[in-house]
Amino acid sequence: MNVKSFLKTLGPGLIWAGAAIGVSHLVQSTRAGAMYGFELVWVIFAIHLIKYPFFEFAPRYAASTGESLLHGYNRLGKWAVYLYMFLTIATMFALQAAVTIVTAGLLSYIFPNSFDSVTWSGITLIVLVFIVMIGRFSWLDKIIKFVIIILALSTLIAVFSILSNGYNPNPEFTSTFDWNLGDVAFLIAFAGWMPTAIDVSIWHSFWTLARKKDTGYAPKLKEVLLDFNVGYIGTAVLAIGFLSLGALVMYGSGEQFSPSGTKFAGQLINLYTSSLGPWAFVLISVAAIATMFSTTLTCLDAYPRVLKPATEMILPKIKSKKEFNWLSLIWLLIVAAGAFIIIKYYVANMRSMVDIVTTMSFITAPLLGWLNYRVVTAPNMPEEARPKLWLRVMSWIGLFVLSAFSIYFIVWRFF
Numbered sequence: 001m002n003v004k005s006f007l008k009t010l011g012p013g014l015i016w017a018g019a020a021i022g023v024s025h026l027v028q029s030t031r032a033g034a035m036y037g038f039e040l041v042w043v044i045f046a047i048h049l050i051k052y053p054f055f056e057f058a059p060r061y062a063a064s065t066g067e068s069l070l071h072g073y074n075r076l077g078k079w080a081v082y083l084y085m086f087l088t089i090a091t092m093f094a095l096q097a098a099v100t101i102v103t104a105g106l107l108s109y110i111f112p113n114s115f116d117s118v119t120w121s122g123i124t125l126i127v128l129v130f131i132v133m134i135g136r137f138s139w140l141d142k143i144i145k146f147v148i149i150i151l152a153l154s155t156l157i158a159v160f161s162i163l164s165n166g167y168n169p170n171p172e173f174t175s176t177f178d179w180n181l182g183d184v185a186f187l188i189a190f191a192g193w194m195p196t197a198i199d200v201s202i203w204h205s206f207w208t209l210a211r212k213k214d215t216g217y218a219p220k221l222k223e224v225l226l227d228f229n230v231g232y233i234g235t236a237v238l239a240i241g242f243l244s245l246g247a248l249v250m251y252g253s254g255e256q257f258s259p260s261g262t263k264f265a266g267q268l269i270n271l272y273t274s275s276l277g278p279w280a281f282v283l284i285s286v287a288a289i290a291t292m293f294s295t296t297l298t299c300l301d302a303y304p305r306v307l308k309p310a311t312e313m314i315l316p317k318i319k320s321k322k323e324f325n326w327l328s329l330i331w332l333l334i335v336a337a338g339a340f341i342i343i344k345y346y347v348a349n350m351r352s353m354v355d356i357v358t359t360m361s362f363i364t365a366p367l368l369g370w371l372n373y374r375v376v377t378a379p380n381m382p383e384e385a386r387p388k389l390w391l392r393v394m395s396w397i398g399l400f401v402l403s404a405f406s407i408y409f410i411v412w413r414f415f
Helices: 003-009 012-020 023-036 041-065 069-076 078-110 117-134 136-163 181-192 199-215 221-249 261-276 280-314 326-346 350-376 389-414
Strands: none
Touching (some): 012 221, 023 350, 041 350, 041 389, 069 350, 078 117, 078 261, 117 326, 136 261, 199 280, 199 350, 261 280, 280 326, 350 389
């Protein structure tokens, strides 16, 4: 493989990782470590394996057909587009609100006596709306690469620094995962966005096409899949890193993460400074804010990017060749406004908001995973690019496990 050509391909996988490494890592992984120590490490490995095919299908399909997964849905029938639109609209406001309030909590903590979380949320959304309107893919591509490097290095350094002090949780304050309703509810929420929601696979296919347009280079399938695998493996490594921080610093300490976004941000940053020293405050603050800004920006960029063509498929008369037009702007503003309204009335309990959104993502995962499988095995998919038998078997196993756990949780939780 030519290094120069791969560098032209590199980008969509890291943007995907930027979308993934946010709430699922900074919030859910550290909580998992703080609550259960290293007991849930297996979940990170298991859910990455289970969801792998459904995320891998996105760059595979886009590189092989020259169109997005959403267009593949449309080939299955309008019903698939309607289903995707329904699932997206049902979750997008809460999802955008969740990533934004975590970002705002960090800003509120790092800049005390400035604004509250609601105001910071509004400022964040306004700034990022303008970035999406002006910068589009090229800005997103450059920002994410820088952020991923800073966060990865700082997290790995912090983990190895804490490990040198040993692992000595106080037995009086430890708990185990007992498979009761509360534990299962957290497990579902933890797995819902680990590494991220399957919705993001559709976004990834659009970013793959945008990268091709931006560079003028049509990458080979193996180059596109390598780009994806780099990002995918990276999210798993960092998830283990964040879980380790929670386990090594907070598990068995008697301290729990606060449901408040601002207080949680302080506790998160203290995970780093307690091991690296006060000097690390600025570095970690920049890395944490950059991470959440990139996640919030990625979501805001993605929703109008996918909802515009989805709307045009349903209403062909309004179709436009422009990538970003009045329809994109309307969806962008709707998502931002809806997220802000949820934040304004639900800001007091960030943790519950995150758990609700991640649980919704887990429950809807089997439907989107099944649609992705249908698309990459459809007649228009080139024979040589279709998933091999082992990947199809992984898909069937993944669909069974995701469906079984979703039904199990729904029955247990509501009936």
